[in-house]
Amino acid sequence: MTPTPDLLSPAARVLCDAMAAHFPDPAQAPLTVASMRAASSAGTAPGEKPPGPELAEVRELLPGGPEDVPVRMRLYQPEPQSAGAAGGRPLLLFLHGGGFVICDLDTHDRTARELAHRSGATVLSVDYRLAPEHPFPAATQDARAALAWALRHAEELGCAPSRVFVGGDSAGGNLAAGAALGLATAEDGHGGVALAGQLLIYPCVEQRFLGASAELFGEGYFMTLDHLRWFTEQYLGPAATDLAALGPLASPGLAPDLSGMPPTLLVVADCDILRDQTLAYARRLAAxxxxxxxxxxxxxxxxxxxxxxxxxxxxxxxxxAAMWLRHRAERL
Incomplete structure (x- = not known):
């Protein structure tokens, strides 16, 4: 049941409805991977999307070697390397959203460009493996491997290892938080390495959808509760019905100890199913x-x-978000 009166701003309501009209609706027909990916590639925003700001360099990277999961990454340099700040620029490893099933480097190209341009940070956008072809924990493994690679190669990219951030939106926020958790708990063999921060944009930090926000915004607000349940089923497979799947590897917000996590910015949409779990995560981090x-x-x-x-x-x-990155980096 959607709340009355509508809690979206008038402008947001028009845009939300326009996006929903071009996105598969599980209430109308069963969702398929093909239809969801076609919709995400076509874009759900009205009108043509401008390409975003021009940057000094945008190029593809394919890390290789026995230490790396060979996932493609796209490098966004906001300015020539020689123009970087003393000690190296900040570096943001960015993981796109899409429910672990849809979206890619191209769907989030504009976001990556804008973050690089507005923050002055180099951005590495990660093309991690998608479910259901590559179910959990493939995406988590890719995120952790990409972060380890970024920490090892930061200086080669003109960046400072002490100014490495991890971030992402929605499902990408889950992967970013999971990668940061792996460092904080030394699960990935890189214990002692401190991240400069994590930037999480309306993240899915738990694989369960509880609280008032799930009831209030479960339908009529673009991403529905049925959408999120479908994404979870594609990602976790049979484990979607197993409480063990709600452990920290799939749900970093449920980790028993968050004391080693880096400084965090949470960007929250007020009319979002995930609002309450994000705010609960914020409270646990602060505690x-x-x-x-x-x-x-x-x-x-x-x-x-x-x-x-x-x-x-x-x-x-x-x-x-960009100013938070810039100001955090300036303190280091």
Whole structure:
């Protein structure tokens, strides 16, 4: 049941409905991987998307060797290497959203460009393996391998190893938080390496959808509860019905100890199924002594950065995230 009165801003309601109209609806027909991927590739925002800001360099990377999961990454350099700040620029390893099933480097190219341009950080966007062809924990493994690679090669990219951030939106936020957790708990063999921070944009930090926000915004707000359950089933497979799947590897927000996590920014859409789990994660981080900031955007819905050119709140959110990255890096 959707709340009355509508909690979206008038502009966000128009855009939310326009996006939903071009996205497969599980209430109308069973979802398929092919239809969902076709919709994400076509784009759900109204009108043509501008390509985003020009950067000094954008190129493809394919890490190789026995230490690496061979996932493609795209490098975004905001300025020539020689123009970087003393000691090296910040580096953001970015993991795109899409429920672990859809989206890729191209669907999130604009977001990566904008983050690099507005923050001054080099951005590495990761093309991790998708479910159901590559179910859990493939994406988590790729995220951790990509972060380890970024830490090892930061200086080669003109960046400072002490200024490495990890981030992502939605499912990518889950993977980013999981990769940061792996470092914090030394699960990946890189214990002692400190990240500069994690930037999580309306993240899915748990594979369960609880709280008032799941009831209030489960339908009528673009990404529905049925969508999220379908994504979870594709990603976790049979484990989707197993409580063991809700452990930290799949649900980093449920880790028993968050004390070693890096400083965190949580960008939250107020009218989002995932709002309450994100705010609960923020409270747990704060209780563990982790510096945490929440930027809550009233009247917005899950995925609202996808309408950057049409919704002022999306521009505000992206600028806020970029400024947080810039200011955190300047302290290091």
């Amino acid at each position: 563990a002594g982790v510096p945490v900031e929440v930027q809550l955007h009233p009247g917005t819905f899950h995925g609202f950065l996808g309408v950057l050119d049409h919704l002022p709140a999306a521009d505000t959110a992206l600028t806020g």
